[in-house]
Amino acid sequence: MESKRVKPQLKKNLWKPEEDLILKNYVETHGEGNWATVSERSGLMRGGKSCRLRWKNYLRPNIKRGEMSKEEEDLIIRMHKLLGNRWSLIAGRLPGRTDNEVKNYWNTHLNKKCLLGKRKATNSNNHEEEDNDENMNKKNKLGPPFHSEPNGSSLINLTSNTKLGLEEGSKKEESTVTEGNWMDYDASSFNYDIMDYPIMPEAAAGGAGNSASFVFDDEPLIAYMDSFILLEAFGCGGEEL
DNA sequence: AAGTGCTGCAACCGCGTCATT
DNA sequence: AAATGACGCGGTTGCAGCACT
Known part of the structure; x- marks a missing residue:
């Protein structure tokens, strides 16, 4: 006589210390993952998402709390x-x-x-839309593309969609080169060659018909950004690395 | 002391991505 | 290839505590 399983009412709001303890013990013995089953098996009346978040943000070992340095x-x-x-x-x-x-x-x-x-x-130029964080995030789910200036310096566009093919010297580029939008960086500071990045088939097929057009895939770019971030964050000199 | 507004943080929600079936 | 479920991410909300009047 198998009745339809009724979803138990899940608890919301703040976690109590005893709930923390239950979750901590559960994860320590069973490991992370399968969050959907954690609430059932541990007896916590919390959703899997809630458990995962609590563990990830507060209960995990090595979590640093307190003031940011x-x-x-x-x-x-x-x-x-x-x-x-x-x-x-x-x-x-x-x-x-x-x-x-x-x-x-x-x-x-x-x-x-x-x-x-x-x-x-900033002055009164109407870059509000590009500078807006929310817009940035919507447009910039993928990483930023690159652009080389004729003078040899390089730029990263932080607001446009990564999947777009850059056309060298296009009006769009010029119009988006603003503070906080394009970041100057010295390509010679990095062991990085822009040609190492994959040219996506659609671009290679001649979308823009221009050898300077690149379309970046997410992951390789992220991989690049990692090293870039380190260098940028620690002052590009590499003395901290 | 009480009321009100503000701030900071914990937690939830919706959506996108990825893996599995 | 499509459907489904789990997970992860970023945005948003709600509430507790603090500051101010």
Whole structure:
């Protein structure tokens, strides 16, 4: 007589210390993963997502709590400038910090700071849309593409869609070269050659009909960004590395 | 001391991606 | 190839605590 399984009412709101203990014990004995079954098996009336979040953000070993150091703050600012709201990537560079924590810290402390700074630094040009964090995030789920200036310096576009093919010297590029939008970097500082990156079939097939057109795949770019972030974050000199 | 507004943080929600069937 | 489920990410919300009046 198998009746339809009724979904138990899941608990919400703040976690109690005893719930933390149950989850911690459960994960330590059974390991991470299968979050959907954790609530059933552990007896916690919490959704899998909730359990996962609680573990990831608070119960996991090596979680660092408390004040952000000046160095961490600085790193967050630099990386946010490079990556936008990609909190998990940023948090990945801050040992013991979680994406949620970094995100909250940004929203409560750094965002204001940076906005104030930007207000002072920018003139009345209408770049509001490009500079808007939310727009950046929507447009920039993938990593930033690159662009070489005729003078030899290089730029990373932080706001456009990675999948677009860059056309050298196009109007679009020129119009988007603004502070906080394109980042100057010295390509010679890196062991990186832009030609190492895959040219996607559609681009290779001649979409733009231009040998300077690149379409970047997400992962290789992320891999590149990792090393770039390190170099950028620690001052490009490499003395810290 | 009480009321109100503000701030910071924990947690939830919706959506996208990936793996499996 | 399509459907399904699990997981991860970023945005948003709700609430507790603090500051101010």
